[in-house]
Amino acid sequence: EVQLVESGGGLVQPGGSLRLSCAASGFTLSTYWMHWVRQAPGKGLVWVSHINRDESSATYADSVKGRFTISRDNAKNTVYLQMNSLRVEDTAVYYCTRGPGGYYYDWGQGTQVTVSS
Amino acid sequence: EIVLTQSPGTLSLSPGDRATLSCRASQSLSSSSLAWYQQKPGQAPRLLIYGASSRATGIPDRFSGSGSGTDFTLTISGLEPEDYAVYYCQQYGSSPVTFGGGTKVEIK
Numbered sequence: 001e002v003q004l005v006e007s008g009g010g011l012v013q014p015g016g017s018l019r020l021s022c023a024a025s026g027f028t029l030s031t032y033w034m035h036w037v038r039q040a041p042g043k044g045l046v047w048v049s050h051i052n053r054d055e056s057s058a059t060y061a062d063s064v065k066g067r068f069t070i071s072r073d074n075a076k077n078t079v080y081l082q083m084n085s086l087r088v089e090d091t092a093v094y095y096c097t098r099g100p101g102g103y104y105y106d107w108g109q110g111t112q113v114t115v116s117s
Numbered sequence: 118e119i120v121l122t123q124s125p126g127t128l129s130l131s132p133g134d135r136a137t138l139s140c141r142a143s144q145s146l147s148s149s150s151l152a153w154y155q156q157k158p159g160q161a162p163r164l165l166i167y168g169a170s171s172r173a174t175g176i177p178d179r180f181s182g183s184g185s186g187t188d189f190t191l192t193i194s195g196l197e198p199e200d201y202a203v204y205y206c207q208q209y210g211s212s213p214v215t216f217g218g219g220t221k222v223e224i225k
Contacts, residue, residue, distance in 0.1 A: 045154075045162065045205055045216040061213055095161055102209025103152035105173065107161035 002026040002106045004096045009111030012086055020081040020111055022096030030054070030074040035104060036081050038092035038113075048094070049081065064090075086115045119144050119208050121217035129225040136193040138220045140206035145186045150210030153182055153191045156219075157202045165204075166191065196222070 008020040022034070036048040049070040051058045058070045069082040079096060091114050097104035120143040130136055140151065149169035154162035164173040166182035169189055179194040193200055201224055206217040 044218050045207070047214040047216070059212065099164075101167070102150060102214055103164060103167045103207060104154075104162070105164050107163075110161055 002098075004098065004106055004108035006094065006096050006108040006111035009094065009113045011114045011116065013117050014086060014088055014115055016086050016115070017082070017084045018086065018113060020083065020094055020096075020113070022079040022081075022108060024077045024079065024096075024098070027098075029072070029077045029079070032098045032100075034070075034072060034079045035097045035099070036070065036079075037095045037097055037104065037107075038090075039095070039110075040089075040092040043092075046092075051079070083113070086113075088115050091115050118213060119146070119211050119215050121206050121208055121215055123204075123206060123217035123220045125220060126218075127221045127223060129223050130196055131225045132196050132198060134196050134225075136191075136196055136200070136222055138191040138193075138204055138222075140184075140189040140191070140217050142187045142189070142208060144211070146189075146208050147210035149185050150208055151182075151184070151189050152207045152209065153180075154205045154207065155200075155202045156205065162205065193222075 003025045005023045035050040038048050049060045051070045067085045072079045093110040095110045096108040099105040122141045124139045151169045153166040156162040165176050170182045181192045183190050203219045203221045205219050
């Protein structure tokens with residue numbers, strides 16, 4: 001059974017940092033591009049970032065470019081999202097997702113990130 | 118960036134009714150690269166449809182997708198109690214991937 005389990009969320013002050021983790025199981029992580037999608041309270045879904053299979057390429061939404069860094073450790077079956085210079089508008093549930101193409105077949109349960117003073 | 122506009126914002130229907138949800142793209146989508154997701158409160162989204170009309174594994178056949186170019190439709194042929202949720206469309210043919218604002222299907 002495919003499982004994606006996010007962790008690392010929490011409450012942080014504006015300007016602070018958090019590192020999210022996504023532990024993958026039930027499939028070979030190295031064969032999939034991986035993605036982060038977020039959802040602000042009461043709002044819709046927004047793609048944040050993705051990373052290719054061997055970590056040679058990563059892409060970011062304009063709203064997080066230069067502040068967030070996606071990475072992966074295929075040996076540890078884990079994907080990461082390093083979030084720096086956090087803003088109030090980054091408050092959201094962050095989902096780790098995977099899919100065979102640009103759509104997302106499997107989702108984690110999400111981890112809540114709250115940026116507030 | 119391709120903007121997806123979903124309508125209506127809210128659909129109030131009774132169990133057994135047919136639901137028709139619309140998703141319109143600001144530009145033509147390549148290769149019908151459109152997906153639909155269902156999200157219930159407190160849960161992660163679930164993939165229903167990809168490639169505009171292909172059902173994901175385990176999705177009941179009362180869910181169907183259609184359309185091409187800029188106009189797409191998700192149809193639920195007879196609403197079951199578990200179908201009341203928010204539905205999102207997503208395009209993945211052009212970077213960045215974008216989602217529509219969602220349609221809430223509520224009990225009438």
